[in-house]
Amino acid sequence: MNEKQAQILKLKQDKDAVIMAHYYVADDIQEIADYVGDSYYLSEMATKVSEKTIVLCGVSFMGESAKLLNPDKKVLLPDASADCPMAHMATVEKIKEIRKKYKDDVAVVCYVNSTAELKANSDVCVTSSNALKVVKALPNKVIYFIPDQHLGTYISKQVPEKKFIFNDGGCPVHTMLTKADILSALEAHPGAKVLVHPECKEEVTDLADYVGSTSGIIEYATNSDAAEFIIVTELGVMYELKRRNPEKSFYAAGQHQICDDMKKVTLDKIISVLEQDDEGLIMSADFMDKANAPLKRMLELSR
Template sequence: MDEKQAQILRLKEEKNAVIMAHYYVDDNIQEIADYVGDSYYLSEMATRVKEKTIVLCGVSFMGESAKLLNPEKRVLLPDLEADCPMAHMASVEKIEEVRATYKEDVAVVCYVNSTAELKAHSDVCVTSSNALKVVKALPNPVIYFIPDRQLGTYISRRIPEKKFIFNDGGCPIHTVITREDVQSALACHPGAKILVHPECREEVIEMADYIGSTSGIIDHATASSAREFIVVTELGVMYELKKRNPEKSFYSTAAGQICEDMKKITLDKIISVLEQDGAGLEMAADLMDKANAPLKRMLELSR
């Protein structure tokens, strides 16, 4: 443990704070976080922690989700500029247009990788790990899935009895990976199992030996008897994969699998935000009330 990590642990105790980190942030942050996980895990754990301050090491929508689920807690974001492009790839106007057309038949299903404003206009949130379960549980025959077309398409293939309407959005990190990128990695490592996140293109998903959320990929690789894997998601996940499976080998594709926004979170920024005595993340009360409901419904339908 280096000096900066030790300083964060001291500050955390002084401030009655808990450190939560997404799998995509740098290794040195995952190493000292109290909780490390994917979006669903972090959302759920945010409702359980006793500390008064949550330091959310991830992008802005994750901090918003933590605050929505814990309005009485102080939520700190180490870098306010760390954002998710996909979180902005849907519009309230289109949501209202779809509602006007399909009325009570439609449920607006909002991938948690979205702004609080989009959540506020949705019926339920989902993550990549619980989307199938949540959407199956909805009584509505029509699903408007926002903002990620790739994940929505993947889920729709497994629930053919429902009509899906898709939004034209997607994760820049996952959509840049092509079939050729995966084939190239497989040529270098023949026999390796291909682990794919459902935010990827359909042509990549079709090649997968396993498709799942970040936590699903980690769990599958850990349980598998295979020894080599091609990992088709953001490469921050490699820290946990190697930590749990030191005897196994994990490879990336040739594509850029780095989320620059996640990498904006640094030890220095965590120290800085802990040393400050600001109020933390704030949102308008009416927005919080409206955006909180679909998140709570997600947690209820996931359990």
């Protein structure tokens, strides 16, 4: 443990704070976080912690979700500019247009990687680990899936009885990975298992041995008898993969599997936000009630 990590652990105790980190942030942060996980896990754990302050090491929508689920807690973001481009790739206007056309037949299903405003105008939120379960549980015949068309497409193939309407959006890190990248990686590592996040394009998921959330990829690799894996998601996940499986080998699928926004979060910024100890994320009570409803419904339907 280095000096900055030790300083964070002391500050955390002094401020009655808990450190939550996504798998995509830097290794030195994952190493000292109280909870490390994917979006679903962090959303779930945010409702269970007793500390008065949550330091959310990830991008802005994750901090918003933690605040919506815990209106009485202080939620601090080490870097408020750390954002998710995909979170803004849908519009309230389009949601209203779809609702007007399909009325009660449609459910607006909002991937948790979205702004609080989009959540507030949706029926239910989902993550990559629970989307299939939640969509199947909905009574509606039509699903408007926002903002990620690729996760929506992947889920739609498993629920053919429902009509899906897709939004033109996607994660820049995952969508830049191509079929050619996977084939090239397999040529370099023949026999390796291909583990793919469902935010990737269909041409990529079609080549996978396993498609699933970040936590699902980690579990699959850990439980598999295979010794080599090609990882088709953001490379921050390598820390946990190697920690759990030091005897196995993991390879990147392409050249650019890094989310620059996730990497904005640093030890120095965590120290700074804990020392400043300002009021954190603020939203109006009415807005929070509206935006929290689809998150709470997600947790209920995925249990």
